[in-house]
Amino acid sequence: MQRYFKTIRLFWSTAFASQLEYQLNFLIELLAMLGTLLGSVFILSLFFTGGRELGDWTWESALVIQGVYTFLDGLTNALLRPNLTEIVNYVRDGTLDYVLLKPIDSQFWLSVKKFSFAGLPEIILGLSIVFWAAIQSGSTFSLYSLFVFIISILIGFVILYSVWFLIAASSIWFVKTWNATEVLRALLAAGRYPISAYPVILRFIFTLVLPVAFLTTFPAEAILGELKLNILFFGLMLSSLFFIFSRFFWKFALKHYTSASS
Amino acid sequence: MRIFGLSFKVIKTLLTTQYAYMLEYRIEIALWALSGVLPFIMFSLWSQNDVGNSFGLNDIGLARYFLSAFLVRQFSVVWVVFSFEEDSLSGRLSPYLLQPLHPLFRYVASHLAEQATRLPFAIAIAITFFILNPSSFWLPSLPQLMLAYLSTHFAFTIAFLLQSLVAALCFWTEKSSALERLIFVPYLFLSGLLVPLTAFPSNVLKVAMLTPFPYLINFPAKILSGMPVDIFNGFLAQILWISILVPSVNILWKLGVKRYTAMGA
Numbered sequence: 238m239q240r241y242f243k244t245i246r247l248f249w250s251t252a253f254a255s256q257l258e259y260q261l262n263f264l265i266e267l268l269a270m271l272g273t274l275l276g277s278v279f280i281l282s283l284f285f286t287g288g289r290e291l292g293d294w295t296w297e298s299a300l301v302i303q304g305v306y307t308f309l310d311g312l313t314n315a316l317l318r319p320n321l322t323e324i325v326n327y328v329r330d331g332t333l334d335y336v337l338l339k340p341i342d343s344q345f346w347l348s349v350k351k352f353s354f355a356g357l358p359e360i361i362l363g364l365s366i367v368f369w370a371a372i373q374s375g376s377t378f379s380l381y382s383l384f385v386f387i388i389s390i391l392i393g394f395v396i397l398y399s400v401w402f403l404i405a406a407s408s409i410w411f412v413k414t415w416n417a418t419e420v421l422r423a424l425l426a427a428g429r430y431p432i433s434a435y436p437v438i439l440r441f442i443f444t445l446v447l448p449v450a451f452l453t454t455f456p457a458e459a460i461l462g463e464l465k466l467n468i469l470f471f472g473l474m475l476s477s478l479f480f481i482f483s484r485f486f487w488k489f490a491l492k493h494y495t496s497a498s499s
Numbered sequence: 500m501r502i503f504g505l506s507f508k509v510i511k512t513l514l515t516t517q518y519a520y521m522l523e524y525r526i527e528i529a530l531w532a533l534s535g536v537l538p539f540i541m542f543s544l545w546s547q548n549d550v551g552n553s554f555g556l557n558d559i560g561l562a563r564y565f566l567s568a569f570l571v572r573q574f575s576v577v578w579v580v581f582s583f584e585e586d587s588l589s590g591r592l593s594p595y596l597l598q599p600l601h602p603l604f605r606y607v608a609s610h611l612a613e614q615a616t617r618l619p620f621a622i623a624i625a626i627t628f629f630i631l632n633p634s635s636f637w638l639p640s641l642p643q644l645m646l647a648y649l650s651t652h653f654a655f656t657i658a659f660l661l662q663s664l665v666a667a668l669c670f671w672t673e674k675s676s677a678l679e680r681l682i683f684v685p686y687l688f689l690s691g692l693l694v695p696l697t698a699f700p701s702n703v704l705k706v707a708m709l710t711p712f713p714y715l716i717n718f719p720a721k722i723l724s725g726m727p728v729d730i731f732n733g734f735l736a737q738i739l740w741i742s743i744l745v746p747s748v749n750i751l752w753k754l755g756v757k758r759y760t761a762m763g764a
Contacts, residue, residue: 269680276688416530423534
């Protein structure tokens with residue numbers, strides 16, 4: 238276990254050093270992030286014209302969802318995107334062979350190799366919005382609601398990671414899965430809005446098939462103190478299932494892996 | 500006869516080879532088409548929450564608008580920056596620059612070929628949409644269809660030129676795909692992909708109309724869906740943007756090529 242922590246520390250400090258070379262990139266990312274946030278808050282505000290509510294969510298509580306979305310997007314940009322989009326390249330170039338030869342779990346190596354520090358401001362800003370908007374909508378935090386919030390964020394992140402990893406792993410057969418991740422990203426954009434604002438069929442799909450609800454709506458309910466415990470337990474089970482399946486699928490995929498050179 | 504200095508033979512060869520190339524990636528292109536679902540997600544939100552009425556659109560109007568927005572986007576998507584960055588970084592650009600054919604034409608051809616490959620998938624998605632929302636079915640009249648077709652082509656041209664401008668910056672910085680994100684943000688929010696621009700407060704709308712973005716989705720989609728729209732001014736704005744962008748791209752490109760030292764050279 239200690240070996241894994243040490244590896245992460247080494248990976249990320251190297252990543253930090255190499256990214257210091259691209260400060261302009263960092264600035265551009267920051268600008269793009271602020272623009273995106275401004276734009277989505279503006280679009281969200283259009284739903285509330287004339288004192289309306291969005292799927293029983295008030296303006297302030299809907300902002301909590303925006304915050305959770307921003308936070309997860311930051312985490313995605315920092316950790317998931319740089320690592321999981323690379324898997325396709327490893328398969329295509331045949332360099333996956335080297336990864337498999339390393340004396341460390343290959344899924345672990347592929348998932349934490351890089352860390353993009355440009356995602357950090359988004360993570361911090363997202364969390365700030367969550368707490369600010371939660372206070373605005375009259376939530377009084379307790380140790381309990383914070384605990385439930387952290388667990389539900391973890392659930393969301395594990396689900397997101399597993400689905401993304403599954404798609405990336407399928408590149409062992411299809412090589413180019415870049416487009417499939419684009420479809421996923423497009424669907425995840427649905428998480429900017431409360432699940433209850435969608436028609437019934439989509440609510441069902443976004444809770445059970447592609448559990449977008451667990452990514453944003455449920456964590457937001459958790460910090461507002463409205464999340465039901467049975468949903469939390471269901472989420473724990475669902476995310477464990479997704480994670481176990483992603484590992485199982487990776488092992489299965491490796492059995493079918495024929496390197497690019499042989 | 501020559502178009503943009505290219506003979507028919509060159510154009511035909513470019514288009515047919517690129518089309519053959521694109522046909523190899525049909526599944527990929529189908530997935531690309533699917534990744535354009537955003538207008539449908541937004542449609543389900545706007546109609547479900549009955550907000551459309553507040554900006555003068557009933558559910559049928561919304562459905563038609565968002566389907567049109569989806570179709571317009573399918574035929575105006577541009578990814579020059581990404582192809583160009585890859586070609587530039589891998590050194591593939593050097594032989595292209597030596598040919599007596601502007602490299603941008605190669606990208607134009609591959610985009611057009613991709614649109615042709617995309618057509619059946621876009622139609623399939625449109626038919627699915629009509630089956631799910633039968634009441635929204637409509638057939639635009641022939642003049643409407645032709646105007647929408649023309650304005651979508653103009654939208655594609657503007658988007659292509661905008662990205663070519665960013666791509667030309669590749670000659671200075673290696674990471675123009677990062678800069679592309681900066682164009683994508685206003686595109687996403689001001690083009691009308693997420694909401695018909697009629698829903699904007701009037702002062703925001705005024706500012707938005709000064710940018711090229713509303714003419715990339717909102718204007719062609721309005722024509723196609725049969726919403727009231729100022730056709731003359733819309734086309735005027737599109738042509739104006741094209742006539743501003745063409746010389747800018749030309750100049751920046753020429754400056755860039757002068758600076759160009761191939762990777763590894």
